[in-house]
Amino acid sequence: MIEKTPSVVVVGSVAVDWVITPKAERETSVGGSATFFSMAASYFGPVRLVGIVGKDFPEQSITDLQASHVDTEGLEVVPDGLTFRWKGRYHDNMNERDTLDTQLNVFEHFDPKLPESYRRSEYLFLANIVPALQLKVLDQMDERPRMVGLDTMNLWIENTRDDLLKVLERVDVLTINEEEARQLTGEPNLVRAARRIHELGPKSLVIKRGEYGALLFHDGDVFSAPALPLEEVIDPTGAGDSFAGGFVGYLARVGETSGESLRSAMIYGSVMASFCVEGFSYDRLKGLTHERIDERFMAFSRLTHFERARLL
Amino acid sequence: MIEKTPSVVVVGSVAVDWVITPKAERETSVGGSATFFSMAASYFGPVRLVGIVGKDFPEQSITDLQASHVDTEGLEVVPDGLTFRWKGRYHDNMNERDTLDTQLNVFEHFDPKLPESYRRSEYLFLANIVPALQLKVLDQMDERPRMVGLDTMNLWIENTRDDLLKVLERVDVLTINEEEARQLTGEPNLVRAARRIHELGPKSLVIKRGEYGALLFHDGDVFSAPALPLEEVIDPTGAGDSFAGGFVGYLARVGETSGESLRSAMIYGSVMASFCVEGFSYDRLKGLTHERIDERFMAFSRLTHFERARLL
Numbered sequence: 263m264i265e266k267t268p269s270v271v272v273v274g275s276v277a278v279d280w281v282i283t284p285k286a287e288r289e290t291s292v293g294g295s296a297t298f299f300s301m302a303a304s305y306f307g308p309v310r311l312v313g314i315v316g317k318d319f320p321e322q323s324i325t326d327l328q329a330s331h332v333d334t335e336g337l338e339v340v341p342d343g344l345t346f347r348w349k350g351r352y353h354d355n356m357n358e359r360d361t362l363d364t365q366l367n368v369f370e371h372f373d374p375k376l377p378e379s380y381r382r383s384e385y386l387f388l389a390n391i392v393p394a395l396q397l398k399v400l401d402q403m404d405e406r407p408r409m410v411g412l413d414t415m416n417l418w419i420e421n422t423r424d425d426l427l428k429v430l431e432r433v434d435v436l437t438i439n440e441e442e443a444r445q446l447t448g449e450p451n452l453v454r455a456a457r458r459i460h461e462l463g464p465k466s467l468v469i470k471r472g473e474y475g476a477l478l479f480h481d482g483d484v485f486s487a488p489a490l491p492l493e494e495v496i497d498p499t500g501a502g503d504s505f506a507g508g509f510v511g512y513l514a515r516v517g518e519t520s521g522e523s524l525r526s527a528m529i530y531g532s533v534m535a536s537f538c539v540e541g542f543s544y545d546r547l548k549g550l551t552h553e554r555i556d557e558r559f560m561a562f563s564r565l566t567h568f569e570r571a572r573l574l
Numbered sequence: 575m576i577e578k579t580p581s582v583v584v585v586g587s588v589a590v591d592w593v594i595t596p597k598a599e600r601e602t603s604v605g606g607s608a609t610f611f612s613m614a615a616s617y618f619g620p621v622r623l624v625g626i627v628g629k630d631f632p633e634q635s636i637t638d639l640q641a642s643h644v645d646t647e648g649l650e651v652v653p654d655g656l657t658f659r660w661k662g663r664y665h666d667n668m669n670e671r672d673t674l675d676t677q678l679n680v681f682e683h684f685d686p687k688l689p690e691s692y693r694r695s696e697y698l699f700l701a702n703i704v705p706a707l708q709l710k711v712l713d714q715m716d717e718r719p720r721m722v723g724l725d726t727m728n729l730w731i732e733n734t735r736d737d738l739l740k741v742l743e744r745v746d747v748l749t750i751n752e753e754e755a756r757q758l759t760g761e762p763n764l765v766r767a768a769r770r771i772h773e774l775g776p777k778s779l780v781i782k783r784g785e786y787g788a789l790l791f792h793d794g795d796v797f798s799a800p801a802l803p804l805e806e807v808i809d810p811t812g813a814g815d816s817f818a819g820g821f822v823g824y825l826a827r828v829g830e831t832s833g834e835s836l837r838s839a840m841i842y843g844s845v846m847a848s849f850c851v852e853g854f855s856y857d858r859l860k861g862l863t864h865e866r867i868d869e870r871f872m873a874f875s876r877l878t879h880f881e882r883a884r885l886l
Contacts, residue, residue: 495763
């Protein structure tokens with residue numbers, strides 16, 4: 263099946279993070295939205311990465327991506343630059359964090375160029391980067407992809423709202439945090455925020471809620487995917503991007519976007535996010551098998567299943 | 575079926591609240607844990623209320639309870655006292671609130687006495703009151719009920735921990751907020767907090783997460799019940815108690831506590847909570863029908879359903 267799966271192009275950050283949690287710390291933890299997305303999506307079909315790193319980026323991570331069959335032709339390595347760096351500390355509940363430091367480095371002048379071989383891909387995910395660059399990538403596609411997904415953040419909602427609205431008009435699926443959905447629409451109620459977002463372009467909306475799971479709004483329908491209660495959460499960094507990787511990867515694999523496929527995609531996204539948080543960086547996303555992924559899908563099924571009951 | 579359902583006794587607060595939300599306000603809003611529990615549980619079978627109010631308590635609310643077939647023999651009316659009063663303001667997200675004022679009034683010297691007719695009930699719910707009184711009620715039962723449920727709060731966890739631990743040993747189901755579960759056990763991770771709570775007595779644990787739904791831990795199994803995304807949340811006060819009413823009410827009605835029944839009970843609890851928050855006080859819990867309750871149960875089914883999928 264995997265041979266026939268259309269490839270997914272992702273553009274986003276590739277970073278070296280410094281992650282501090284209540285119980286542990288990793289000073290050189292490879293991260294970035296495109297990295298997590300790619301590693302997660304790679305289990306569903308071919309992935310093509312667009313990003314930028316500096317001379318300090320660990321060679322091992324490029325090897326890891328390639329070993330996971332991620333096409334890195336679109337990963338620009340700047341020989342005299344440094345990789346984007348983020349440093350953050352998680353609170354005791356592991357659901358909130360403080361950013362301690364951000365160094366854009368080569369990311370500041372990132373000018374994504376899609377390799378020729380990427381331009382006819384049917385699935386495109388615009389991970390969290392400045393909307394002007396998301397637009398630029400979308401414009402480089404030979405034709406409008408079958409599905410365009412997008413992630414964004416408070417910074418762009420506040421500072422580059424016009425560009426964001428322009429790209430949103432051309433997007434099929436928006437993945438966004440709960441607070442960002444409220445901020446984007448000015449609407450505290452999520453059901454009404456979702457309606458406003460549909461009007462901005464995206465037919466499908468995924469609202470991410472961290473350890474509380476995610477909601478899908480699509481065609482008047484709502485679906486709630488829980489997060490798996492885990493005994494050991496090591497590092498939540500990248501959970502949302504791993505979710506997006508599993509979500510888009512699964513949709514590309516099945517080749518359709520019916521309500522049912524979107525629901526299964528939400529669960530595969532949740533599965534990949536649950537693996538992600540069990541380790542630093544992409545440690546736990548590496549070397550998974552389809553069998554283990556399916557096992558965890560079944561764990562979500564057990565987690566949410568109930569029989570129909572009636573009072574009448 | 576309802577004729578055969580064993581009755582549920584609930585002891586807890588009966589209050590007059592002053593509720594302020596971002597969009598509206600009600601100065602005399604009848605509330606209290608026992609009130610919400612009773613109104614919600616009344617759709618599943620007979621309920622017997624134990625509580626205390628003052629001369630200011632609206633006669634209409636006693637009529638409402640009785641019209642819902644809630645036995646109010648155990649509701650003490652103090653002719654020269656005032657009812658327990660709580661005043662609070664909800665934040666924009668409707669999931670957080672600040673307490674502006676609390677007046678214990680007659681509740682300060684509450685000394686619950688179970689009417690003779692209550693003492694052989696098979697189901698007992700000890701809603702959120704000081705643990706010493708919960709113990710006192712439990713001790714007044716002629717024999718150990720088939721199921722004892724308990725709710726509590728941060729105040730008792732901090733100030734009357736020993737009494738709380740003493741009553742917990744004799745409880746089957748604990749319903750508690752997420753933060754309170756962490757506080758009770760000193761364990762930020764919920765899976766491990768749940769294990770600690772099982773060791774304290776309760777075989778079943780319901781962790782309430784407000785607009786994010788609730789988790790059930792039982793016999794090594796976990797079940798996640800979402801909250802229904804609602805377009806109009808009027809007043810979240812009493813949602814947790816309405817949940818408990820639906821949950822315990824359903825269990826009494828089906829007369830068993832298997833894993834499957836507990837899962838359905840979680841959904842009926844969520845159904846009753848979803849009605850509760852759609853109005854001030856118990857406005858929306860009044861005059862429901864089994865048909866509407868079942869309809870909403872089905873909405874939860876649609877909200878969470880997904881097909882099994884496999885990668886392998």
